[in-house]
Amino acid sequence: MSVSDESLMSASNAAQGERFTDGARSFEGRLLQRTLARLGNPEVEFTLWTGERIAPRGVEPVCRVRIPRRATLVSILANPGVNFPDAYCDGHIEIEGDLVRLLEAVYLAGERAPVPSMLERVLGRIRRPHVNTLAGSRANIHHHYDIGNAFYQLWLGQTMAYTCAYYPTEQTALDQAQLAKMDHVCRKMRLRPGEHVVEAGCGWGALALHMARHYGVKVRAFNISREQIAYAREWAKRDGLAGEVEYIQDDYRNITGHYDAFVSVGMLEHVGVDNYEGLGAVIARCLGANGRGLIHSIGRNFPAPMQPWIEKRIFPGACPPSLAQMARIFEPHNLSILDVENLRLHYAQTLRHWLELFELAGDRVQQMFDARFVRMWRMYLAGSIAAFTTGTLQLFQVAFATPHNNDVPRTRAHLYVP
Amino acid sequence: MSVSDESLMSASNAAQGERFTDGARSFEGRLLQRTLARLGNPEVEFTLWTGERIAPRGVEPVCRVRIPRRATLVSILANPGVNFPDAYCDGHIEIEGDLVRLLEAVYLAGERAPVPSMLERVLGRIRRPHVNTLAGSRANIHHHYDIGNAFYQLWLGQTMAYTCAYYPTEQTALDQAQLAKMDHVCRKMRLRPGEHVVEAGCGWGALALHMARHYGVKVRAFNISREQIAYAREWAKRDGLAGEVEYIQDDYRNITGHYDAFVSVGMLEHVGVDNYEGLGAVIARCLGANGRGLIHSIGRNFPAPMQPWIEKRIFPGACPPSLAQMARIFEPHNLSILDVENLRLHYAQTLRHWLELFELAGDRVQQMFDARFVRMWRMYLAGSIAAFTTGTLQLFQVAFATPHNNDVPRTRAHLYVP
Numbered sequence: 001m002s003v004s005d006e007s008l009m010s011a012s013n014a015a016q017g018e019r020f021t022d023g024a025r026s027f028e029g030r031l032l033q034r035t036l037a038r039l040g041n042p043e044v045e046f047t048l049w050t051g052e053r054i055a056p057r058g059v060e061p062v063c064r065v066r067i068p069r070r071a072t073l074v075s076i077l078a079n080p081g082v083n084f085p086d087a088y089c090d091g092h093i094e095i096e097g098d099l100v101r102l103l104e105a106v107y108l109a110g111e112r113a114p115v116p117s118m119l120e121r122v123l124g125r126i127r128r129p130h131v132n133t134l135a136g137s138r139a140n141i142h143h144h145y146d147i148g149n150a151f152y153q154l155w156l157g158q159t160m161a162y163t164c165a166y167y168p169t170e171q172t173a174l175d176q177a178q179l180a181k182m183d184h185v186c187r188k189m190r191l192r193p194g195e196h197v198v199e200a201g202c203g204w205g206a207l208a209l210h211m212a213r214h215y216g217v218k219v220r221a222f223n224i225s226r227e228q229i230a231y232a233r234e235w236a237k238r239d240g241l242a243g244e245v246e247y248i249q250d251d252y253r254n255i256t257g258h259y260d261a262f263v264s265v266g267m268l269e270h271v272g273v274d275n276y277e278g279l280g281a282v283i284a285r286c287l288g289a290n291g292r293g294l295i296h297s298i299g300r301n302f303p304a305p306m307q308p309w310i311e312k313r314i315f316p317g318a319c320p321p322s323l324a325q326m327a328r329i330f331e332p333h334n335l336s337i338l339d340v341e342n343l344r345l346h347y348a349q350t351l352r353h354w355l356e357l358f359e360l361a362g363d364r365v366q367q368m369f370d371a372r373f374v375r376m377w378r379m380y381l382a383g384s385i386a387a388f389t390t391g392t393l394q395l396f397q398v399a400f401a402t403p404h405n406n407d408v409p410r411t412r413a414h415l416y417v418p
Numbered sequence: 419m420s421v422s423d424e425s426l427m428s429a430s431n432a433a434q435g436e437r438f439t440d441g442a443r444s445f446e447g448r449l450l451q452r453t454l455a456r457l458g459n460p461e462v463e464f465t466l467w468t469g470e471r472i473a474p475r476g477v478e479p480v481c482r483v484r485i486p487r488r489a490t491l492v493s494i495l496a497n498p499g500v501n502f503p504d505a506y507c508d509g510h511i512e513i514e515g516d517l518v519r520l521l522e523a524v525y526l527a528g529e530r531a532p533v534p535s536m537l538e539r540v541l542g543r544i545r546r547p548h549v550n551t552l553a554g555s556r557a558n559i560h561h562h563y564d565i566g567n568a569f570y571q572l573w574l575g576q577t578m579a580y581t582c583a584y585y586p587t588e589q590t591a592l593d594q595a596q597l598a599k600m601d602h603v604c605r606k607m608r609l610r611p612g613e614h615v616v617e618a619g620c621g622w623g624a625l626a627l628h629m630a631r632h633y634g635v636k637v638r639a640f641n642i643s644r645e646q647i648a649y650a651r652e653w654a655k656r657d658g659l660a661g662e663v664e665y666i667q668d669d670y671r672n673i674t675g676h677y678d679a680f681v682s683v684g685m686l687e688h689v690g691v692d693n694y695e696g697l698g699a700v701i702a703r704c705l706g707a708n709g710r711g712l713i714h715s716i717g718r719n720f721p722a723p724m725q726p727w728i729e730k731r732i733f734p735g736a737c738p739p740s741l742a743q744m745a746r747i748f749e750p751h752n753l754s755i756l757d758v759e760n761l762r763l764h765y766a767q768t769l770r771h772w773l774e775l776f777e778l779a780g781d782r783v784q785q786m787f788d789a790r791f792v793r794m795w796r797m798y799l800a801g802s803i804a805a806f807t808t809g810t811l812q813l814f815q816v817a818f819a820t821p822h823n824n825d826v827p828r829t830r831a832h833l834y835v836p
Contacts, residue, residue, distance in 0.1 A: 108822075111752070168829060301821060302749040323755050327742035331720040334529070336809055337741050340758035345824060391754055391821040403529075403719060403809040406763060411586060413834040 023053045028073055035077050040109030044102055048073065062105045063097035085309040085383070089376040099378065103386035110392075130317035132272040134251055138224050140270060140317035145225040149204070154364055155357035160204035160231075163266035163296065164347040164395045174353040177346075182210040185265060187415045188339060188399045189294050190408075191215040195260040198222070198286055200252035200279075201267025205232025205245070211263075212244035219245045220259075222252050252282060259286050262293035268326070269298050269318045276321070276328040284333040284402075292338070292401040292408070298347070299323060299396040307383070314380045320393060330400055338408060339399040347395045348388035355381040441471045446491055453495050458527030462520055466491065480523045481515035503727040503801070507794040517796065521804035528810075548735035550690040552669055556642050558688060558735035563643040567622070572782055573775035578622035578649075581684035581714065582765035582813045592771040595764075600628040603683060605833045606712050606757060606817045608826075609633040613678040616640070616704055618670035618697075619685025623650025623663070629681075630662035637663045638677075640670055670700060677704050680711035686744070687716050687736045694739070694746040702751040702820075710756070710819040710826070716765070717741060717814040725801070732798045738811060748818055756826060757817040765813045766806035773799040 024033045029052045036042065036054070045061035046054045049068050055061055067073045072092040075083045087093045095102060130140055149160075156162055157174045165177035166184045185207065191197065193216030202208050202221035205228070211217050223229050229249040236242045252267065253275075262283050271279055283293060298320040305311070306319050323340065330337055358365070358381060366374050387393040401408055442451045447470045454460065454472070463479035464472045467486050473479055485491050490510040493501045505511045513520060548558050567578075574580055575592045583595035584602045603625065609615065611634030620626050620639035623646070629635050641647050647667040654660045670685065671693075680701050689697055701711060716738040723729070724737050741758065748755055776783070776799060783792050805811040819826055 111821075166829075168831070170828070301752050301754050322745065322749055324742040324745035324749055327740065327745070331740055331742055334719050334809075336719050336760065336762070336812060337758065337814075338760045340755065341830070342754065342756045344754075345826070345828065389824065391752075391823075394754060396755075404526075405809075406807065408763070410588070410763065411584075411834070412759070412830065413586070416829070416831040416834045 023055055025052055026050050028070060028077075029054060031077055032073060035080060038113060039080065039106070040111065040113035042102075042105040042109035044105050061097075063095060063099075063102035065102070066094040066096070068092075068094070079308075081308045082312055085313070085376075085379050088379055089313075089372050091371070091375065099382040100385045100389075103383045104390050107386055107390040107392045130311075132270065132275060132317050134253065136317060137251060137270065140315075143316050144314065146227045148368070149227055149231050151365065151368055152204075154361035155354050157353070157357065159206045161206050162203050164298075164343055165350040165353075166343065167346050167349050170349075174350070174357075177350065177353075178206070179210070181265075182207050183214070184415065185263065185294055185296065185397070186211055186215050188397070189261045189263065189292055190414070191217050191261060193217065196220075196258070197261045197263060198255055198257065198259040200255065200262070200264040200282075201270070202228070202232060202247065203266065204228050205235055205247060207263070207265055208232070208245045208247070209236060209239060209241055212241050213239070217244075217261075220248060220255075220257065221245060222248050222250055222255060224249065224251055253278065255282050255286055257286060258288055260288065260291060262287060262291070264294075265296040267297075268295055269315070269320050272317065272319060273303075273321055273325050273328065276325065277332050280329040280333040280335060283329070284335060287402050289402060290405045290407050292399070292405060294397060294399045295326070295329065296395070296397045297321065297326065299326065299342075299394040301391065301394060307387070310380065310383070313376060323396060323398075326396060326398060330398075334403045335400050336403050336405070337398060337400050339397075339412065341397045343395040343397060344388050344391065344393065347393070348385050351381055351385045351388065355385065441473055443470055444468050446488060446495075447472060449495055450491060453498060456531060457498065457524070458529065458531035460520075460523040460527035462523055479515075481513065481517075481520035483520070484512040484514070486510075486512070497726075499726045500730055503731075503794075503797045506797055507731075507790050509789070509793065517800040518803045518807075521801045522808050525804055525808040525810045548729075550688065550693060550735050552671065554735060555669060555688065558733075561734050562732065564645045566786070567645055567649050569783065569786055570622075572779040573772050575771070575775065577624045579624050580621050582716075582761055583768040583771075584761065585764050585767050588767075592768070592775075595768065595771075596624070597628070599683075600625050601632070602833065603681065603712055603714065603815070604629055604633050606815070607679045607681065607710055608832070609635050609679060611635065614638075614676070615679045615681060616673055616675065616677040618673065618680070618682040618700075619688070620646070620650060620665065621684065622646050623653055623665060625681070625683055626650070626663045626665070627654060627657060627659055630659050631657070635662075635679075638666060638673075638675065639663060640666050640668055640673060642667065642669050671696065673700050673704055675704060676706055678706065678709060680705060680709070682712075683714040685715075686713055687733070687738050690735065690737060691721075691739055691743050691746065694743065695750050698747040698749075698751040698753065701747070702753060705820050707820060708823045708825050710817070710823060712815060712817045713744070713747065714815045715739065715744065715813070717744065717760075717812040719809065719812060725805070728798065728801070731794060741814060741816075744814060744816060748816075752821045753818050754821050754823070755816060755818050757815075757830065759815045761813040761815060762806050762809065762811065765811070766803050769799055769803045769806065773803065 024030045029048055032046060033054055041056060043056050043059050043062050045064045047066050049070060072087050076087055130136060159175055159178040161178040166181035167177045168180055191211060195217045197211055197217045197219045199208050199219055199221040202223045208219040208221040212219050229247050232247045236245045300320050300322050303322045303325055311318060362374055442448045447466055450464060451472055459474060461474045461477050461480050463482045465484045467488060490505050494505055548554060577593055577596040579596040584599035585595045586598055609629060613635045615629055615635045615637045617626050617637060617639040620641045626637040626639040630637050647665050650665045654663045718738050718740050721740045721743055729736060780792055
């Protein structure tokens with residue numbers, strides 16, 4: 001989970017002298033030391049099969065990593081961003097200390113890293129993520145979301161909401177925070193009974209049900225994940241809301257009809273920046289004169305590719321946008337951005353709650369899959385916590401309206417009534 | 419105040435058949451009719467010295483314009499965006515009806531207008547606004563802000579704040595709304611006693627005084643307007659706050675020192691998009707690890723040049739950015755956008771209050787300047803109301819923080835405690 005991709009900001013922070021690691025004697029040890037320098041010298045101690053101890057100079061390491069075999073180190077040195085997390089998943093390295101703190105150290109170091117070489121930049125451009133054509137999106141979404149609803153039920157909580165929750169207080173529990181997020185989203189759109197809402201990327205369907213149940217709206221909810229749609233339809237039937245919520249197994253690009261509001265929570269990461277203007281065209285076409293909507297997405301402070309291990313193993317085709325990139329949805333269609341809220345630290349908290357539940361269900365997960373899968377998912381959740389706490393990732397909720405909609409709330413005070 | 423520049427969005431709305439104006443017989447009348455079609459057929463009736471009446475077909479005009487001389491029409495046809503408002507200021511046309519509604523009709527028509535011709539696009543690129551070099555900025559700011567504090571005192575209210583106010587309720591009065599805006603800004607930055615704040619573009623100084631008085635912070639406030647700085651220094655002395663607030667007559671590019679917060683309310687419009695990355699560098703350089711700040715600016719839903727009459731007569735060098743353009747301040751410096759609030763309709767209300775006070779002081783203004791100046795200022799204020807009510811202009815408050823600042827408020831509820 002290293003971050004040569006994270007080093008765009010590094011020029012001004014490249015002074016590294018005082019942090020240099022030390023202790024290498026062998027050729028491999030010196031190579032590791034050089035690679036760590038290139039990654040901004042994370043505050044992590046490494047011990048090798050040779051007995052060498054390579055530690056940051058003058059600071060206490062936040063975590064210790066043991067690399068017991070030469071072949072593992074060679075692989076990590078060749079492509080640390082992918083092969084270090086892979087080595088953890090394969091059980092080829094041992095980590096002593098807190099995984100989240102290790103990954104935070106790696107992310108923070110990435111910002112201090114020297115500017116990538118010309119060769120690295122060229123390679124970075126060649127390495128294209130999985131594309132999001134209609135068929136490509138189906139394959140990408142299937143990879144992550146169709147590995148079994150039973151698995152996700154172990155650690156997502158009652159709502160099965162697989163997106164950043166909203167914590168009004170530090171003590172709010174996961175399920176309450178997910179419901180608070182749904183209310184926060186609905187209030188931002190100021191939904192009124194009888195209105196029609198279209199949802200793009202509805203996950204297991206909780207938000208659509210919540211809108212219908214508590215705000216009296218009719219919802220058409222789109223998703224290309226077969227398993228999620230099946231689960232959502234069953235849930236709507238069980239709760240007697242099948243007449244209010246229609247789940248449609250189709251791509252957001254095929255949305256038809258006219259609606260009062262458009263909402264999408266946690267789909268944009270999978271859309272791909274090249275498709276944003278097209279997404280905006282879908283929104284503009286399906287909203288009426290007093291239309292409004294909300295898009296909730298993981299984002300970044302500046303454009304950068306997805307961490308390569310996450311893109312390869314967890315979310316093929318995913319790319320969290322910067323706010324300027326998100327604006328490509330709205331600006332070509334004269335849609336008016338009303339409100340942006342950054343919920344970065346709420347996502348760190350959500351992920352901590354998920355990771356707790358995941359660890360509690362570790363034995364069950366291992367029975368369902370295997371030990372490698374458990375480590376992979378732990379790496380992904382811990383790495384995501386680290387990305388949000390270090391500001392490597394952001395979470396943007398963007399509320400918007402059609403350009404002449406003057407029936408928008410004067411202030412945001414209505415979001416904060418208890 | 420017509421809007422050939424506003425017609426970027428027009429391709430999809432170009433169906434004009436049912437709105438065509440009618441009634442022209444003379445060559446000039448037919449030329450006007452053709453120009454109106456090019457401007458999207460605003461719902462305005464024109465009468466000419468020939469007795470011709472050119473009115474929208476099938477809709478009641480919102481306003482009537484009489485053009486009593488051939489030379490005036492020729493001038494308007496040559497460059498309506500500049501010469502129509504100029505003709506009003508020169509007293510060469512008569513307007514019967516509400517000026518704001520007239521200008522709203524013009525802005526809304528602009529969105530329906532056909533795509534500008536290749537020649538118009540080329541001319542649009544050649545016509546460069548006044549540039550904002552250090553010397554250029556001084557000249558541009560002097561043009562608007564140094565025409566006499568006594569003039570602005572007639573209609574800005576007690577606070578002399580010349581930026582969008584914040585109206586917690588529809589009944590809030592101007593001065594209260596300006597104070598509410600200052601509190602809203604201070605709360606968004608969560609200022610704490612003893613902190614140091616730098617303000618870029620401080621106007622007549624009210625916000626700096628408000629921050630020092632009510633939030634216990636030390637402020638260094640920059641402005642290149644000589645008259646405003648003199649006024650602000652006098653005010654600070656009178657209020658016994660000269661030890662807390664230092665007003666500096668210098669360009670934001672010359673800000674030095676380290677601060678807890680950076681604030682700029684209503685300066686960005688004068689900065690020029692080409693200088694945004696440099697502004698971000700100033701911010702990044704002067705903020706510490708837990709730094710944060712706020713930029714408040716007129717904006718747009720998509721990039722477009724300033725309305726040409728406003729740029730020529732009122733605000734040389736001014737350009738309201740889209741949100742993606744504003745992001746050029748933050749993204750190259752890894753600054754984290756926390757909160758964006760669009761206060762477009764608050765600015766329409768602020769301008770209505772200013773226009774009321776301005777009209778009440780019309781005789782005084784005419785004595786200080788002349789009747790042409792009164793009409794020019796009325797055109798500017800009315801046109802600005804129309805721009806905000808039609809969504810031609812937006813008002814963005816963008817709160818931001820340095821990338822590792824995790825000491826940011828969990829929610830925005832603290833902004834809404836009474």
